[in-house]
Amino acid sequence: MKLKRLVPIMNVSNLQESFTWFEKIGWTKGWEWGEPSDFGGVQNGELEIFLCENCQGSRSGPMPRHVEEDDTGGIWMSWFLESTAAVDAAYQLALEQGVTVTRPPHDYPWNMREFHVRHPDGHTFRIGAELQEE
Numbered sequence: 475m476k477l478k479r480l481v482p483i484m485n486v487s488n489l490q491e492s493f494t495w496f497e498k499i500g501w502t503k504g505w506e507w508g509e510p511s512d513f514g515g516v517q518n519g520e521l522e523i524f525l526c527e528n529c530q531g532s533r534s535g536p537m538p539r540h541v542e543e544d545d546t547g548g549i550w551m552s553w554f555l556e557s558t559a560a561v562d563a564a565y566q567l568a569l570e571q572g573v574t575v576t577r578p579p580h581d582y583p584w585n586m587r588e589f590h591v592r593h594p595d596g597h598t599f600r601i602g603a604e605l606q607e608e
Contacts, residue, residue: 548596
């Protein structure tokens with residue numbers, strides 16, 4: 475089997491609010507479907523995430539909750555940026571936009587610099603880049 479494309483689907487509690495959340499960190503609304511709309515997609519270049527309001531998958535419910543750090547109840551997804559400088563810039567953007575950051579940028583032994591943001595429905599995104607050798 476050889477995949478041509480891969481698109482994750484996230485269960486969200488509010489499609490329109492999720493479009494706005496993604497736009498804060500550099501994604502754009504691609505499309506929406508239904509009357510009223512309950513399915514849509516956000517895009518970042520050629521990458522896409524489908525958003526399904528109250529269906530297709532699970533989520534934790536409104537955040538913040540009192541949970542263990544890694545137990546968000548939602549999906550986890552890694553986003554890979556082109557450089558560690560881009561990671562730091564994305565972190566600053568997230569802070570400026572009021573996006574919930576659950577871990578600040580850190581260099582990890584698995585050769586990555588990353589930080590974590592949390593969607594209001596509990597989904598966690600690890601945003602990182604490979605560490606460059608000196």
